[in-house]
Amino acid sequence: MRKWVYTFGGGVAEGSRTEIDQLGGKGANLAEMAALGLPVPPGLTIVSDACGLYYKNEKTLCDDLKVQVLQGISGIEAATGRAFGDTSHPLLLSVRSGSRTSMPGMMDTVLNLGLNDHTVEALGHHSGDARFAWDSYRRFIQMYGDVVMGLDHEVFEEILEDEKARLGHELDTEMSAVEWQHVVKLYKDMLEQELGEPFPQDPHVQLWGAIGAVFSSWMNPRAKTYRLLHNIPEAWGTSVTVQTMVFGNLGSTSATGVAFTRNPSTGARELYGEFLVNAQGEDVVAGIRTPQSITEAARIDSGSDKPSLEKLMPEAFAEFQAICDRLESHYRDMQDLEFTIERGKLWMLQARAGKRTTKAAMKVAVDMVSEGLISEQEAVLRIEPSSLDQLLHPTIDPRVERHVIGSGLPASPGAASGAIVFTAEEAVEAENEGRKVILVRVETSPEDIHGMHAAQGILTTRGGMTSHAAVVARGMGIPCVSGAGTMRVDLRNEKLIGLGVTLTKGDIVTIDGSSGQVLKGEVPMLQPELSGDFAQLMVWADAARRMTVRTNADTPGDARAARSFGAEGIGLCRTEHMFFEGERIHVMREMILAEDEAGRRAALDKLLPMQRSDFTELFTIMHGLPVTIRMLDPPLHEFLPKSDEEIEEVANAMGLEPGFMRRRIDALHEFNPMLGHRGCRLAISYPEIAEMQARAIFEAAVAAARETGAPVVPEIMVPLVGLRSELDYVKAVIDRVATEVMGEAKLEISYLVGTMIELPRAAIRAHIIAEAAEFFSFGTNDLTQTTFGMSRDDAARFIPTYQRKGIIIQDPFVSLDFDGVGELIRIAAERGRRTRPDMKLGICGEHGGDPTSIHFCEDVGLDYVSCSPFRVPIARLSAAQAAIKARA
């Protein structure tokens, strides 16, 4: 019989954290803590494979599984001295989900399970608190009715609100035992009326219902969206943890809280967390009551007059602090912990690696190296490369005056400006239209994640540092200010009321997620730079990596930014981008519209000095580092005006007849321009263009070499080659011009001529092309397009459908298709090197900045990756991680 259930508690556990794939994060870490002898309420975890089986069996639980769960429950009964369904010592359970990677708030939970009309009396008797017992029972019915029986929780809220109004109570805490008992009756009556069946009194029926509901919640729309956004495979499924209930709401000596072993915003080595006295776990995260600080230092810092846990329950605090230290050194990482104190007794409910801002992740990693907990290479592996984006976010220029209209908690760093919207839907709509917005909510819930993702920043007026908005925004790397209590949202009138101002939907605000401030209007920002822990980690990363990292840069500004981020050369300069600026486009158009070679040459003569000065600047900035310049690539009509109005305007400016212009544009029209007259085909049709570009490159190399004293070795790249004879033709032009310029300048310039591999034919014939090409650069944008036969400009229309329908998981234009495009890269690399063993191989498609694609490049043995300037640090770190993993 397959083992479906793993038990834990009382100092022993059947599983451990290494079985996270089956036990889920929650189950695995509870097992680990139990085995360490920490105070964990006894429980059991149903493995995630059972989730798949549940769906296969048309949402039923198989008998083997039920038998094993019941055996597990017997164990829990023995450990706790209570019995499930017993009317004198009832065992109450929580039933929770737990996937391999945390999916906060996406799936369902049932608490207080096992309560019924009889066990509630026993709970009241044993706790000596009938009010607590009836309150727990009504909470259970409410949760179970919603999660398992499918009734909207609003209907319960309505009954409760009516009852409170009738009794003249404002707060739940004013309700007495008898009053809760009456609410229970109203709930049960309503359930029976709505669903035609009574609320289940049999605890076993309750248990199977709750387990099934947690499995079912794996497929709820929220969870599906979350998985799509985080690339979590559906096939993983969720595990289910069934655990003894402990109560943080048993009066003033009980409490519940969450804590991080280090500060999750800054990474500082200080216990950081919040708790509520006399509350259940969900109350802390829900942000309904304002939580208190765990440590005295944090309380003083926040200026709160509510006592800290340290002061209020010193013994439980001391035990908790010792457990934090123990878990940190055990896991060798910062932990995120949930705990409950039941009448003075501490219980650990969850441990997991704490989510943290990138800044904090870096500090924790660097500190842990100096504390001797981890090695430098482990530190490098601890940082998620794509999360560096967070640090590459702009910050508010400290020199500008701030018009502060509110403030809250600095929940997720970085600053962002945008127009106010009040709903997730509006944020998504704005993103689709390319507008920047700040999503303003009282508090966010899992239903809002779509909109949170679409917004530049998030502002909430309620909730703490561990509220949904804060946790999710940090995970997404989006700036967030949470709990801005000085501001008020008036949803009905779509207004945000701040200090002395009332803003309306569409008004621009800036949020500073690093300070918690909310500012009026758009504010000047500063671009980020590498320093401190970031710089230290990059030093370790650079020491560990094999591949070099270059940048795709077309302008001096790009090149400078890339250098400051550590680029080690230019892997792709798309020369056509230089032709779009100012005056140049006119000259370019002149060249394209010319009717013969003489006309083209006249225009090219004007373009030459412009290109030469651009290249000189690039070579000078790169100061001896390699610079790869690509010959003109796009179809020529891209440079021409499109609408009638534009045509008329441009024709007038150029002193041409609009009719003539239209005829030339028509003549250049192509049905399939991406597969048309572009790439090296242009240089073959119009060699004078290649000639001009080659001359500009060599003359610039001479000038820069003289100016900087550093040798310049241009790497000239011919695009869209499929045949060796194409490359031969263009290379001959380049070589001829090189000889001419060197003769004129009386200076020897070394240079390389290579090709992009962008066509399947080029990949397959790489050994032949390598006879002429001195290097290959994989143009994986086109190579993906030509391998799939999917237009890169149109794929966005159907790729999301493919993803939704599970036909592909990743967009192949974002993350390399290892099996198809990757196979072609392998073939080309291997065949190219067979002909020319020392051949330099690189990648310059968008994939050059994508972490998983970079791992592939390491695996294939490429020499470098090239990516946009802001991705350079991401690529440096990814390349280091790939090299470390390859050596392991």
Ligand code: PEP
């Ligand atoms: C490519 O095709 O991958 C490439 C880098 O060139 P471009 O994107 O300019 O076509």
Ligand code: MG
């Ligand atoms: Mg290309």
